[in-house]
Every structure is written in structure tokens, then in C-alpha cells.
Amino acid sequence: MTYNLPLVLVDGSSFLYRAFYAAPKSFTNSKGIPTGVCMILSRMLGGLTSKFSGAKFIVVFDAKGKSFRNEMYPEYKANRPPMPDELRIQIEYVHKIVKAMGFPLVSIEGVEADDVLGTYARDASKLGIKTVICTGDKDLAQLVDDNVILYDSMKDTYTDAKGVVEKFGVKPEHIIDFLALKGDSSDNIPGMAGVGDKTAVTLINELGGIQEIYNNLEKISGLSFRGSKTFAQKYKESFETVELSYRLATIKTDLDLPLKIADVTPPFANKEELISIYTELEFTKLLAELKNGEPQSKKDTEEKFEFSKAAVSATESNVFTSAPTDYKSSNASYILVADESLLDELCSKIQSCRLVAMDTETTSLMPQEASLVGMSFSVKANEGYYIPLNHTYLGVPQCLSLDKVREKLLPVLNSSDVKIIGHNIKFDLLVLHYQNFEIDKVYADTMVMAHLLDSASAMNMDDLALRYLNYRTITYKEITGDKKKIPISEVPVETVCNYAAEDAEVTFRLYQNFAEKLFSSENDKKMFFELEMPFLKVLYHMELEGVYVSQKELEAQNRNLKTELVEIQKQIYVSAGQEFNIASPKQLGKVLFEDLKIPYPKKVKDGKYSTAEDILEQIAFNYDIANLVLRYRALAKLISTYTEKLQTLISPKTNRIYTSFNQTGTVTGRLSSSDPNLQNIPARTEEGKMIRKAFIAPDGYKIIAADYSQIELRLIAHISEDPNLRKAFLAGQDIHRATAAEVLGKSIEEVTPQERSHAKATNFGLMYGMGAFGLTRQTHMSMTEAKVYIQRYFERYPSVQKYMEETKAYAHEHGYVTSIIGRHISVANINSSNTMLSKAAERAAINAPMQGSAADIIKTAMVRLDEWISSLPQNTIRMTVQVHDELIFEVKDDFVEEASAKITEIMENAFKLSVPLTVGVGVSSSWADAH
Template sequence: MTDNLPLVLVDGSSFLYRAFYAAPKSFTNSKGIPTGVCMILSRMLGSLSSKFAGAKFIVVFDAKGKSFRNEMYPEYKANRPPMPDELRVQIEYVHKIVRAMGFPLVSIEGVEADDVLGTYATDASKEGVKTVICTGDKDLAQLVDDNVILYDSMKDVYTDAKGVVEKFGVKPEHIIDFLALKGDSSDNIPGMAGVGDKTAVTLINELGGIKDIYNNLDKIASLSFRGSKTFAEKYREAFETVELSYRLATIRTDLELPLKISEVTPPVLNKNDLIEIYTELEFTKLLADLKKDAPADSPKTQAQSFDFAKAASKTEDAPAFSSAPTDYKSNGGKYILVTDENVLDELCHKILSSRIVALDTETTSLMPQEASLVGMSLSVAANEGYYIPLNHTYLGVPQCLSLDMVREKLLPVLNSTDVKIIGHNIKFDLLVLHYQNFEIEKVYADTMIMAHLLDSASAMNMDDLALRYLNYRTITYKEITGDKKKIPISEVPVEIVCNYAAEDADVTFRLYQTLSEKLFASENNRKLFFEQEMPFLKVLYHMELEGVYVSQKELEAQNRNLKTELVEIQKQIYVSAGQEFNIASPKQLGKVLFEDLKIPYPKKVKDGKYSTAEDILEQIAFNYDIANLVLRYRGLAKLISTYTEKLQTLISPKTSRIYTSFNQTGTVTGRLSSSDPNLQNIPARTEEGKMIRKAFIAPEGYKIIAADYSQIELRLIAHISEDPNLRKAFLAGQDIHRATAAEVLGKSIDEVTSQERSHAKATNFGLMYGMGAFGLTRQTHMSMAEAKVYIQRYFERYPSVQKYMEETKAYAHEHGYVTSINGRHISVANINSSNTMLSKAAERAAINAPMQGSAADVIKTAMIRLDEWIASLPKNTIRMTVQVHDELIFEVKDTFVDEACAKISEIMENAYKLSVPLTVGVGVSSSWADAH
């Protein structure tokens, strides 16, 4: 062996389990034998063989059965589940692969792989040989010294003594003490209850090992960790357990070894044996690589030098498998893995030639500002796809292209004026790429938006759309990352992700072909897509980049106040109930209300169970105050969990801003929805809703402007129904609810009382949602007879509204959709259902959908024009940050507020020409609450 080459010890058991959790469970050969672990381990070992070419290797596995530690402590590793069957059946193949690759395989009964590795490392040091232990096991850090370092090939990182201190906080010689104190849940080593990393590190660095600590109990109280004042006595009582833990954590270094280091030679590949194994396991790519490789029964490479001293101070380049393009087949698609500069150049040429490309990204998170870019996939033709891996982190990952190189070559191509970029939910990809300094300047089409315009009620995810429009079943995310034991996509082998990711780009390309043919058959749909929806996507992209400024201090104060009130409400409920119970349990609450308190249940009891849903509680709340208390309790609990607590976790520590995600296709009507957090659901008219809005503040030097369309849906129904009385009230600038009450009751507008106005308001808004007499009764506490008469009079005064409603229901039954003011189709699911209840609910939805959808069209148009205006101003003069239904929120520089208010009103009020005026209310303050 070359003098400066180390002995390479491979922790086979560690590799085995890491490979198992990285391997998709669906990876099998044609006989149904799981093969994922074998494939990944073959890659891992091949990588190590190349990296340490010419060195001696020993691969160590745990032997079957228990070790001496189980005799010492029967509960040792008792918490571990038995080896999964999918792994067990691969063990024999793994051992065959190890031997066929020329590695000696060692396992010794009665001890663990760690003990074997420890003994080999100790013996090597005695012989003057440096050792590299390839493992992901933290326990082996105790072996590190001047002659032994650890290597984690998943992260391509070496760890020397300095690295151990950086990682654990203690020197290698104290790793056993560290584990003895804090325990190790993975091995079921008990340690001392209540001791965490900080306590263990402080004790060891100040006092020494576990025996030194015991001999200096009087010094513990002065140490700086929580509970130090009372720790000494607890340690005295727990010392026997700590000593046991120390013995369990100690790796043996004195075993009788079956294979001496002097007997080991560098690995010699047995090619014929390996071909036989790979053939049985059906490893097509590995077989092809093997047949192109070195002659049978010969070393693959010559000995190379290895600088042991420098290894831990730098990150080595990840070993390459092959620089040639790799093709993978999936469901008829041809997918190419791009790990070579020449292949990237070829892809760039293809994009420029085809002038259209589907783009997708793979990331570590669904929050773009936090996500790492794992890879990119592209497709320029149906049934073809490319995957560019950029940041896979598993053990044995092949060498990938750098993001800098990909950006330098690919970005100018994508931003070429001749290239059309398409994607599915591409706003997410644009945001991810933006945070990687990979700015895409323009996007041509989003297939999710295309599908939504064709059928707004169906699922918009790619898997469902592929099945519906292409009759194609895609590889799912769960299939490659696991279901219950999910692993990050960055740790899934690039070959597997290539199939999945390239397929996404391919399916996006094919969806575009199919959907464009259907959608663009209508000139109005083409216009909607290119003049409204795609420009609006860019508006949302800009808003999501801005985020919204939030005061954590204000949220903390609100959270304290709400929790105090919640406790008080809880006490009042217990007093009213005469007992304590779990208010959040519908079963316990139902029993208390309807059995113990004997409150009459307002419906027929089903299956002996009582519903405690909001509508039930509201029905009994008029007579039983405990129902009001429970409703209040639930409201407070929701505010706390959804807003005052959760919003704090979403505030960026760097910018003090929250970055919500606006979903353009999240509702049937075309209105926006938002998530993480859902800003659309902050209560609009309650004191608590105003309180939450108070935390949304203006940064220093700015003011908040809130601009809200006034009664836009009522104005739209006046416009769409062409009702003369409704139009007259708006054209005269009258209070629409007082005007309605005056019309219905036959009196002058000045004579209308507040209660009468309230009844008219409930009717105006309720009828737009298809509300009947029963609904009006619940909202106004009129009698049923009064409500029926009121609605009858309403329609007598506004006959065109009633006509519109009946015609809209008939249209929905005939076509399955209704239309917005721009002619956008809004699907009405269940409109022709044989279930009367579903059909009636669909009719009510159909009546309101044109108003909601039209309101969405109006504000989208306004936002597109506002975005264009904002872009014409000096940067950061004004930011559009939030849209909630009919309201827009802006952050505006103090010096620009008056001009901004005027321009915002002008643009919003002229976004669409109706037969009645659009009016906008504008408020200015330092918080959203006060501006609203």
C-alpha cells in the first residue's frame, strides 16, 4: 500500500440503514424483490473505491444476535423495531455485492460493528497507519485522534478532533462522558434524566469526565446552566445510572480480529460475480457502466496520494461516476440526467431551437424564501425531459454541475426573447429561482391557470390533471420520498429523482399542448388568459417578494391578552356547566349540554350522537348563554392558534416580514386564497379581527394605505341584473341599505330606522348568496312569516334581481357553469345532482358566483394597472403587499401618501366601466387596523 494512503474502514451497518431510508420502497425488480438498498450501496461503495483508490478497505457489519451490552443492560436498543422485511431480504445481496467489489467483510458475534471498527482503528495506529472511518454514527467520534478521522460521504465532510469539538462541544476523549450524561435515545442508553446538550457540555468542560464531576459536586452550583443550584444531589442519586451509561457507550478496542490489517490488500473487483448480481437485481445502468469499465479481476484504478492532514480542513470534491449523459425510462418517457457540461450545452441548444420549454424545480421546502434548490427539470418536447441535479446530499451522490455554471449557461437562454417558458404553478418556481439569483424575466403560460379557466371546480394538481387530460398516471412525490417515513428529496438518489422531476416537466409540456388546444378555441378565453391571468400572476409574484411588515411585539401582547380571556371564559363555562370537562371535545361538550344540562337538542339525534357544530350552538345560544360562551371560547382559541401564535413563527428574523402565498386558482369563483398564513380569513368586522390587523404595521418612514371597494358585489348585481331601482340608488349616491329598506317598506329614506336598515342589509347580501326566508329569520330574528313577506316585497320592488336569479339558476343547470363580467366560466359542481340538497346548494352558489367572480375580475384588472404604475416609480416608493377580497393594502413613503391615495382611487374606480359607479374607500395610518 502507498505509504501515505489511509486504512479505510466502512461502517457497513450505518451505510445499510441510511441506504434503506433513502431508497424508495417501490424500487423492485420484476420478481418483486426490493432492490433500492442494493443499488444505493453499490453507488456508495463505488464512490468510496474511486475516492480512496489504491487504499486498503475493510467493510464491517453488525453480526446477528445480541451483543455483550444486552447482558449488561437488557433494555439496550430495546426501543428499536425489528429489521424491516424490505431490508432483511436485501442483506444477502448486499454482502455479495461487498465481496464481489473486492472488499473484505468482517462481523464478529457478541459485539457490534462499532467495536470492530474501534479495534481496527486502534491496531492501525499501533502500526503507524492513519485511518478514515466512513460512517454517519456519532458514537464513533470517541475514536477520533491524531491518527483517526471520520468521513461522512453523504455530506462529503471529514471530522477531526477540532471538528468533533465544533459539532458536539466537547473533545473526542469526552464523547463517552457526553453520551453517559445525556443518554442516547437511538440506542436506549438512559443517561441522566433532564440533562441535555448544554448541561452536559458545561459540566464536562468545567469539571471533566463523569468521575471528575462526581468528585466536584460542591462546584456545580456555581455553573451557568439551568438547575445548577439543585443538580449536585440529583447527580449523586443518578450516578450509578450514569456509570452504566458510560460503559454502554464505550466502544471496545481490544477484540481478537479474524482478519489482520497486514493481510488486507486494496480491493480487486470480481467483475463476473458483480455482473451476475446486477443482472439478477436488474440494475441496467450499473451493468452498462460495469461492462464499460476495467477488465475483469483487476484493480479499477492505480494508487493515489491522500493528504490525511489536510482532509479534515476542507471539503473534497464529490466523486464522479460518469460524465456521460444518463438516460432513464419512465412510463414511455425518455429522461436525461444532466451532470456534464456538454449535455447542458446540448440542452441549451435544444431550448433555443424549439423556442419553448417547460420548467420545474425540486426544493427542500414549500416556502420559497427558505427552500434550497435541489434540482431543475426541463422539457422541450413531449415524452422527453432533462433533470439537472444541483444539491443532493445523500451518501455516494455523483458529482453534479455547480449552480453558478448552470446559471451562466441556462439563464440567458431562458431569458431569450425567442423562448417561451411554461410551468405548472410556476410562480413558486420563479420565487425559488429568484432567491438563488436566477431571475426569470418572463413567463408565457401556466398550465394550472389554463386548467382553472377550463374547469374551476376540479383539482388543479398535476397528478390529477395528467390523469384527466392525458390519461397518464404520474410518479407521485410519496413514491420517491416514502409515505410514513418521509425523507427529504435531496437524499433520494439522482437516478430516481431524474425520473420523477423530468416527468413533471414532460407532463407540464404535454398538458400545455392539450389544454391550449381546448382553451384557445375560444377567443375570449385566450384574451382572459394572456391579458388578465398571466399578467396577474406576475403581480402576485411581486407581492410575494415584498411580503408584509408585522410587529412581533404587538402579536406577543395580543397573545397574552387572548390567553387571559380564554382562561376566564373557560372558568365561566365550567361554572355554567357545574363541572369541568374538555371543552374542545365535541363528545364531552354534547353530553354536558344535551344530557347533563338537558338543553333541548334542536335537531333529530343521529346514531345517539350530538353535534356541537357552530350552527347548533347558534340555535340554542339565544336561550342558553353557555352556548355563547363556548362559541366565544372557540373563537378565541382559533385566533390564538391561527394568528397570534402562528403568525409569530412566520415572521422572518431578517426582514420582520411575513411572506404569504397567494393562490390564483384556489377558489371556484376566481377570488384569491392565501396560505402560510391565510390572510383572507382574518375576521373582517370583529374587534379581534381589527386587533390582529393592528400587528400589520408600516415600516419606519412609511404609512399604510388601505383601499377598499365599497359594496362592489351589490353594485355588480345592479349592473348585471339591470334593475332600475337598484341602479337609481347607487347613481344617486344613497346609502343602499337605507334605500332598500325605504323601497321595501314604502317609506321615505329619512324615516328608515337602524333596525330596518339592518334587515335590509341582511336581505341585500343574503339574497346574493341564495338565502331564503329561513336564513333571513336566523340573521334578523324575524318570524318566518315576516321573513317571507319581506322577501316577497323585496322582489316586487327589485323584479330584475329576481329575474336574474332565476335565469342564472336555469343557465347553470343547462351549462354546468355561470360566467363572470369578463365572460370567465365559473363551474357549478352538483348543479344537476339527483341529491336535492346538493342541487339546491349548487343553485345558491350559482346565484352568487357571477358577483364574486366579477369582483375578482375587477380587482385583478386594478391590481395589474397598479403594478404597472408602481413599477414606473422609483424603487420602494410604494409597495402593494396584501389583497383580501375587495381590499388592497399598500406601504407608501410618508412623502408620497397624498399622491398615492389619489392615484390608487383613480385606478381602482376606473378598472371597469359599470352602469353604476365603482367607489373606493381609502384610509391612511401606521397600521392596517387603523387604515381599514
């Protein structure tokens, strides 16, 4: 079938990230503005206009802010890192380029680009127009039908309905069911625990969608997938989560679109505007092409397109003007170690070279659950080795046993003259520990080295290889499948050999690259070997210990919170005079601002109301329904994130939760944690305290909680050298009362609770670069009062203001600030031409030295505490959790008093400041009561 030109929908958000990961990170103009994404997107869009010459185009981007899915499920996409600053700074230019090339650009607040694309595709079908969606996003497969196909410009491939079945195993109309069952880790859609591709495909193809599966529970036991006999009950118990996942995965197709398809014309570039943008970005080659080429014609082409994969034969122009090295095709040698003689050869090489990069391949990212599939090593650039250990597919060749590898390899790795390096090697150490393969020492972690060199950039090996080695690695998806993933244990050993040995070999080369840069500074070298690497071993010990948790307590809290959630829901319905979906921003906005006629505190955009937290907080003072909605959301998040989620993470063998501490997870050097994120348990709310109640001491032990008192305020007193701040701390005064007394010119005894509260907000707020507007929001002062208060504050503490101005100037000059031990803390966007980004970066720069220095101090304390704990009889005391400035220990009952004194001594003497470091210690049977 042939037809006139299709509507071409471009998934701008997908293109944006694909361009970012393809772009060489070194691409900047002479002003230091990153330009790689802009260059590649220009090429990609140019290639599309050539391929679909004369067709109508619409380019769609995600709008700023969260979508309705975040209100439906607060954890939606919560696992995604924030947008990299080097990408964020280019978005404004990307949008300018898209418009200058003549493409209409559409984004709609409160929904995602997928929803806009879906609505355009459905509207086009109603008009009898065929549609091509240019994307790399698997979720859009649910839109494919007789009128809609997907086009992946990176691979130059098309996916029609038949192609969807080939990729996923189910028809397009069941893609939502597929995602609802197995979940989607990239979007943090929960799905059903334990359901993978095979189970989901079998269920759908045999029984139908999620509701049909539920209606036919009795038939499940007869299906051919692992665990089918007991699946029905589990599915019944998980159905609420599956239904939520279905709603999250469903692309909306009924939006009110700001641009109608009938009003779209083929793109016609504004040549002068493009020349201006390309000149600013210094795109010499693109400028030459633009100036020498013919202007694009507005006249529609008569060319026809057949609606099938084979019909469109034109290929997109190469988007890589500076392609990374394909190292594998040149001189790299990756060797499969499958017999004892090769293992002996590898051991001999490690012993003689004395420096070896190591990596593991596993079946899980949870070390306690992971099986060891294989190990890889490299002792020099261009050479890597892979030892397969547990590949499980039919016909797998004979491999060495783990016992034999342990017997021969472990003594070599643990010999005194061999230095082991790895990338995120703490994970490998944990995996090997659970395989009785205990590595005694580690020399270097390239992820930690990369973080010390640039704390704001991505730390994964693929990105680092592109950035520092100009080398594109084999990705995990390439060997296990992008769509229909298979376990790595079922991938042929020869394929995994190339992937795994490359990982070790690239790690070796990254180490060489980083060592040259990092160790040229004696201070950086000392920080790495005397603090960061010992600290890595501390975290390894803590992750092995885990933290003891009472499931019974969590169950009780979960029941209480759910009961309150239902009650709050009823109150909201009463206040609204109707029942509606509280999780729907659209419905909530209509109820609040149309039905109840609550004045909207902002200018209404496109007839749509935001129900974001800041909006609700502004109206909550006068309208209690807003308070109820805020409370509803808070309860829903606590339930999904903690009281329910934590129960699933408790080990049935040990009653402990094993979090992962991320040493390189923040720009400032502070720890973060994941699976679960213990850092985000609310500290000051009653519910946060309730959750901490579930973290208890095992029999015969007590919990000790020890935290630094006001460490960042003490650090600003030390760093700024302000005499009045120092005087208050040296005198042991309540710092907030002392501040209020200084600012207001009265004695400490005369300071009222409200005045202390204002001083506290100022003390902490100014450390984060807060201005008068921020102070008014926190204290309800008038703007005039807030300005006067800040002015008086700086009059009494002039050295603090001087520090802030000097820090901003230093950040502008160097692109980073430093902690008290000289750690470089990157300040992205500090010199951005976007004033808003630059001002935000200045605020971050003011606080970063305090946060980074606090991190340095508690790390130092933890290293010394770990050394002390290791000197005691085993299990006398365990350090289990670190949250910001607080440490949690499990201590034997008869050792509590001695431990409390020693913990206080070590923490207070971790670093010598010009004001005292003080530590508060609490003892109880639970974290909540000890805190």
C-alpha cells in the same frame, strides 16, 4: 399459528379517496353522473371478499360533520381541500353498493372512521379474534399488535408489528409519540417545529414516549441527531403543542358501537339490489359478471388463514378496468445533465425549439427557505432533462455548479424568442429569485390554464395528467418514501431525474392539450394572456415584498387573549357547576344537556349530542353558558391560528411575513392565500381588528388601505339591469336605507336602524341564494314576516328576481355561469339527482357571477397598479396584501397624498359599469386603523 377466519375491517374512507384518485375522471353514465369511484370500489370490495372468503366484514366510513378533534384543535385537517364534487356525488351510490354487497356499514358522528376501526379491533382482541384492517392510512399503525395487522389492498402487502418498525423506525406502541413529535401535515397536526423522522425516532428509541422525553431533558444533548445540544429547551417550550398533537393523533378505542361483532355475519349480496344499482350506473361488465356468476353462499368456509404476511397468497383482482398509460415504459426519454457538454446541448435545444417547460426541485415549499436541489426542462413530448445541483448524499456523482448553469442557461431562458411555461410557476420564479437566478418573463402557467378550463377541479399536476392525458405520474412519495421520508436532496440523482424530468415533460404535454382547448376561444385567450398571466407577475412581486408585522404587538395580544381565555374557562366551570374538558364534545354535551338539563334543540341521535356551533347558537339566547363556550372556542382559534402562529412566520431578517397567494384556489377566481391565510382574519370583530393592528408600516412609511364599496351589490345592479337598484347607486344613496325605503314604501329619512339592518341582510343574503328561513335566522323576523319581506323585495326589484331565475336555468343547461368578462365559473352538482346538492349548487350559481366579476375587476386594477408602481423609483410604494375587495399598500410618508389619489383613480376605472365603482381609502400606521 393458525386460527379460524379473522375479522376484516375495511377503512371505507381511505378506500373512497384511493378509488377517487385511481378512477378515470371521464367515467360517467349517460346522465352525466360520475361513476369511476363506484366502479373501482365495487372491484376493490369484490377482491376482498375473494381474498378473505367467508370472513366477517365491517366497512367503516367517516360520518358527516366535524369530529371531537376539531373542537380540541380548530385547525385539525383545516389544510385539506373540500371533498371534490365529483366524489361527493358518488358517496350515496357507494353506500348503496356496500350495503347491497352484504357488508355492514358503520359510521358514528363526532368521531372519525379510525376511532371506530380502533374500537372494533380492540373489542375483537378481547374476544380472542384476530383482525385485519384494510387501509392505506399510516395512523392506524398504532393499533397493530399480536392480534391486529394492516393490509394494503392496493399494494397487496401486510404490516405486522415488525413491519411497523421497518416502516417508521419505532414500535406500534410509539406511533402516537412519533406523530406527536413530527406532526402530520396531512391532518394538520402541528407536532414540534423542526422535528423530522430521524429526530423523532432517535428520541423515542433512546428515551421513550413524549412524557419520558420530558422527564429526561438532561439526556437529550448526548443523543446523535442534529440540534441535540439545544433541543431540550425548545422541547420544554413546545411541550404543550406536543401534548396536544399526541391527543389529536390518538385513536379512540372505547366507543359505544352500534353493531356488535357477535351480530356480524359474512357478507351475502342482495343480487337484485346490486343489479338495480349497476344498471343505473351503467356498469355493463359488472352487470354481466353478476348475472352470469353464482350467488354468494351464506355458508361459512372452512378455509383457514395463517396470521402472517406470507400466509395469504391470494391476490386482489385488478381494480383498474381502464388503466392510465405508463408513459415511462414506452418511449419517453429522461436525460441527466451532469456535464457542460450536455448543458450546452440543452441550451441549444431550448434556443431552437423556443418553447420550454421548466420545473424546480427544492428542499422546502417556502421559497425564502428553500435550497435549489435541481432544475428540469422539456422542449417536446417524450423528452425531459434534469440538472442536479445540490444532492447531498454520500457518493453523489459530480454535478454542475449553480454558477455554471446560471452563466449558460439564464441568457437563453431570458432571450426574447424563448417562451417559458410551467405548472404553478410562480413558486419556481420565487425559488430562483432567491438563488440570484432572475427569470424576466413567463409565457404560460398550465395550472392557470386548467383553472380557466374548469375552475372546480383539482389543479395539481398529478390529477390533471390523469384527467387530460390519461397518464399516471411518478409521485413525490414514491421517490422520497411514503412512511420514512427522506429529503429529495438525498435521493439518488438517477431517481430524481425520472421524477423531475417527467414533471417538466408532463407540463409540456398539458400545455399542448390546454392550448388547443383554451385558445380556440378568442375571449379565453385574451383573458389568459392579458389578465391572468400579468396578474401572476403581480402576485410574484407581492410575495417578494411580504408584509411588515410587529411581533411585539402579537405577543401583547397573545397574552391578553390567553388571559381572557382562562377567565372564560373559569366562568364556564362556574356556570356548569363542575370542571370538565371544554374541548371534548362528549363531555360538553353531557354537561349542557344532561347535567344542566338544557333542552336539546334537535332530535337526539343514538343518545349523542352535537355541540356544533349551530346548536350552541340556538340555545345561547336563553343559556349564557353556550355564549361562553362559543367565545372560548373563538379565542382558542384566534390564539392558535393568528397570535401564536403568525409569530412563527415572521422573518427574523426582515420582520416580514411572506404569504402565498393562490391564483387558482377558488372556483370563482377570487384569490386565496396560505401560510398564513390572511383572507380569514376576522374583518368585523374586535379581535380581528386587533390582529390587523400588528400589520404595521415600517419607519418612513404609512399604510394605505383601499377597498371597493359594496362591489357585489353594484355588480348585481349592473348585471340584472334593475332600474331601482341602479337609481339608488347613481344618486349616491345609502343602498341599504334605499332598499328598506323601497320595500316598506317610505322615505329614506323615515327608515329606522333596524329596518336598514333587515334590508342589508336581504341585499347580501339574496345574492347568496338565501330564502326566508335564512332571513329569519339573520334578522329574528318570523317566518311569515321574512316571506312577506322577500316578496315585497322582488316586487320592487323584479329584474333581480329575473336575473336569479335566468342564472339558475343557465347553470342547469351549461354546468357553469360567467363573469362580466366571460370567465367560466363551474357549478358542480347543479344537475345532481340529490335535491339538496342541486339546490345548494343553485345558490352558488346565483352569487358566482358577482364574486367572479369582483375578482376580475380587482385583478384588472392590480395589474394596472403594478405597472404604475414599477414606473416609480424603487420602494416608493409596495402593494403587499389583497383580501377580497381590499388592497393594502406601504407608501413613503411624502408620497401618501399622491398615492391615495392615483390608487383611487386606477381602482375606480378598472372597469366601466352602469353604476359607479367607488373606492374607500384610509391612511394610518397600521392596517387596523387604515381599514
